[in-house]
Amino acid sequence: MSNEKWPRNLFIVVTVICVAVFLFLTVDTLKQVQARSPELTEKVVAGKRLWQKNNCINCHTILGNGAYFAPDLTKVAQKRGEKWLVEFLKDPVAVMPGTVMKNIAMSEQEADEMAAFLEWVSKVDTNGWPPEPLGLGDSEDSSSGESVFQQAGCVSCHTTNGDGGTFGPDLSNVASERNNSWLKKYISNPKQINEQAKMPDSSLSGEELDAVVDYLNNLK
């Protein structure tokens, strides 16, 4: 029998070594994790509790983990800005009429805490995830102003030709009221023109910006 014990002993020894190495790395990770994210305030923790209570993870991913039904929320605070998030979480349908998130209706305070949580997550050092896209292709379709308008998410806040979101104004006639350079400036950085702007910055390339302004011009 005794010469047949080696496989079992090998199993035990390997397990002990692997677990020891893993625990060592765990201790080190726990030390480093805090420094890789902003300070954890009470408001953020309250937001985290709401995140769990509302079971957001079974529709959305966050840090890439969760469900694949709805967009990843790791960087949403940067994409949308805090004001938008608060408005949206209080009444998603008002901001995005077609939204699937009909069942969520947070109080002002809850929406605030949730936005703080999302803001906190967006500042976690994720080793560069999600990666910058390599770019929209040069195919005719994807660089057209209309597809930029849809893919960059303008459509979820703005209506054009009777279709789209209502959080921002209807843009069907905007080009007759505003000139092109104003539009470009506003679209790339609304706060330059309007301190109180609720619209988030967009990160469009020069070409995409031209295309989207062209698109707005052709709507009239």
Added chain:
Amino acid sequence: MRFESQKAAYKYFIFTLVLLVLQVLFGLITAAQFIWPDFMAQTMPFNIGRAIHINTMVFWLLFGLMGATYYLVPDETDSELYSTKLADFQFWLLAVTGVVAVIGYVFGWTEGREYIEAPRLLDWLIVVGVLAFLYNIGITIIKSKKWNSILAVLFSGLAGLAVMYLFGMKFFGSISLDQFFWWWVIHFWVEGTWELIAAAITAYLLIKLTGVQLKVITKWLYLEVTLVVLTGVLGIGHHYFWIGTPEYWLPIGGIFGLLEPLPILLMVIDTMRHVKHSPELHHNRVALLWLIGAAFTHFVGAGLMGVVQTLPSINKWTHGTQLTAAHGHLAFYGAFAMLVIAAMYYAVPNIVNRQVSSSKGIWAFWVMLISMVCMSFILFGAGITQVYLERIMGMDFNYVKTNFTNFWLLWRLVAGVAFTVGTIILVDDFLHLAIKKPAVNRRDIDAGL
């Protein structure tokens, strides 16, 4: 069946089937909601349906594995179970807890963490139930003084499973820490402790179905689980790339992740070797078919579909897309679902002393396997589409979903319907076993086992 107390497994197996049906039902609802977002959007929102889908899965797999354990342990220890009363008590405790959990989700009573949504109070009931289970099994083995390789590996796996669950019970304010420990439960379950349990049950079934000797199996079994631990423990690094944990997890998760298919490949080779050189006639072809199918699907779904996304340079683009769901489905189905069904096809006919109608079991096998493989490859296609358009080209998530990914996901729903048909055949087969009069005297089937 050599011992009366092996019957303790029966209830577990029946409840396994009930939960499987529920799981499939909620899979269909959530899959339909991708295509028609308004479908039951108020009565059964996606997040609740999904929580029920994956929780009923975890529960039925655990019930199946516990049932298999209760059937196996008397056989391997050559003794009756320590207590069938405790086995029954533990069954009802966990079954009621599971049902309450599912009903609770409908009313928003949830901890909001994937797979382990059960709220704290129910967590404690689960802990009590699992401790009762471990006690029952542990005492049976200790009393018999027969720590053979199957029992030792099985018990380490079960104990590890229970310990890992504890790390899922704490609240963390930091989502980085939350996910760090959440993966202790999920990864150390499926790529660690459950893998040990699966290896032990596979070894047991191989002995019973092919007549191979325990002596021969022991060395392989230990080699397999040694490799599981060697690759799987640090392999957890493949979940620590992007959640706010340090950069050194990138190479660690990549390297150990790459090695993770090895133990699974070894299990396939091991299984096939024993099946080919089987000294005995296969009495129970259906069980053997499910067992062989499990080995292969385990390798493809867990090993191959996992390994393709384990390198950080690839995972960076694919993380958290339909590719993950493709892997999740085929891995759980192959590694654990099929194994549980194989164990049921071996054990239930012995318990009720009736012969299994082999044609239905074989039909269920092929219909379920083919539709699940299709579903997984469809999700793979959806994942590639999503990665390319959303992650690489930079298009908006919703735009890609409604205009491109949903094309695939409609076919996923079709595959889901086919899978449901397979499930109905399976359940029907077991219902006949359980309820109908015995058609054949089964004595010849037990002979020699």
